[in-house]
Amino acid sequence: MRTKYSTCSVCSKFESLRIFVARAVLFTCVLSSVESLLPPTVLTGGSQSVHRQLCVKFGQAIDKEDTEWRDILSPEEYYILREEGTEPPFSSELNSVKESGTFVCRGCGAPLFTTGSKFDSGTGWPSFTYPVDDSVDLRTDFKLIIPRTECRCATCKGHLGHVFSDGPEPTGLRYCMNGLAMSFKSDDEHPETAKLVNSREVIEGRKSVRPPLGVALPGIVLNSFLAVAITSSFFSGPHGQASSVLEYFPLVFAFYFGWLVVRDISRFMS
Numbered sequence: 001m002r003t004k005y006s007t008c009s010v011c012s013k014f015e016s017l018r019i020f021v022a023r024a025v026l027f028t029c030v031l032s033s034v035e036s037l038l039p040p041t042v043l044t045g046g047s048q049s050v051h052r053q054l055c056v057k058f059g060q061a062i063d064k065e066d067t068e069w070r071d072i073l074s075p076e077e078y079y080i081l082r083e084e085g086t087e088p089p090f091s092s093e094l095n096s097v098k099e100s101g102t103f104v105c106r107g108c109g110a111p112l113f114t115t116g117s118k119f120d121s122g123t124g125w126p127s128f129t130y131p132v133d134d135s136v137d138l139r140t141d142f143k144l145i146i147p148r149t150e151c152r153c154a155t156c157k158g159h160l161g162h163v164f165s166d167g168p169e170p171t172g173l174r175y176c177m178n179g180l181a182m183s184f185k186s187d188d189e190h191p192e193t194a195k196l197v198n199s200r201e202v203i204e205g206r207k208s209v210r211p212p213l214g215v216a217l218p219g220i221v222l223n224s225f226l227a228v229a230i231t232s233s234f235f236s237g238p239h240g241q242a243s244s245v246l247e248y249f250p251l252v253f254a255f256y257f258g259w260l261v262v263r264d265i266s267r268f269m270s
């Protein structure tokens with residue numbers, strides 16, 4: 001005789017959540033594969049000739065073997081730049097730098113940021129609102145499932161940190177960098193570096209620095225998917241049978257991902 005089993009609301013929601021997680025992982029894998037096929041986005045707006053001057057000026061190899069990087073970099077620097085590591089917050093002496101100068105890549109010496117774009121974010125990592133033009137590549141990073149924008153040195157492809165959308169004007173962006181990935185060159189001690197970086201062409205280009213929609217699009221798509229998937233997963237179960245407030249907890253994530261979508265789209269509509 002066949003026994004009819006009843007399914008409690010918690011079990012039903014757990015099953016829906018399991019299906020949702022499986023779909024999210026699959027979707028993330030697909031997005032990561034597509035993203036890896038795309039060329040990196042180089043922030044532009046300044047003069048390509050200035051970028052070439054900077055590369056020639058600092059004269060380091062753009063592409064090296066792994067063994068060469070290990071010889072050049074300290075173990076800590078190698079971990080950050082070549083293994084995409086993250087230093088502990090409040091550990092970098094660059095956090096306190098206020099002197100006028102240039103922050104250059106520790107891997108290749110290319111100028112990345114200036115003190116003029118630096119601000120105190122309170123996060124414990126050196127933070128900037130915009131880079132030197134053509135100095136960084138941006139890629140979408142799915143390592144934490146939730147997409148983030150990874151920032152790399154455009155010259156040697158070393159990992160620098162991540163970019164977030166909660167920075168101050170003029171860009172509204174926060175370049176959250178690892179101090180171990182950079183060195184500081186003061187304008188007084190390195191006037192040639194200051195002369196190149198602060199050329200009129202580069203300064204004018206900074207005003208228009210914003211990540212193109214192509215960089216943010218994967219995040220918008222994935223966050224939309226997560227918001228819809230969580231919401232539909234929740235409401236696909238038995239309605240009105242939630243026995244505790246905790247069963248509504250997934251909706252908090254749905255609202256969060258929905259808010260991220262609205263925020264990112266509004267940035268490009270403004």
Ligand SMILES: [Zn+2]
Nearest residue numbers: 105108153156
């Ligand atoms: Zn570099």
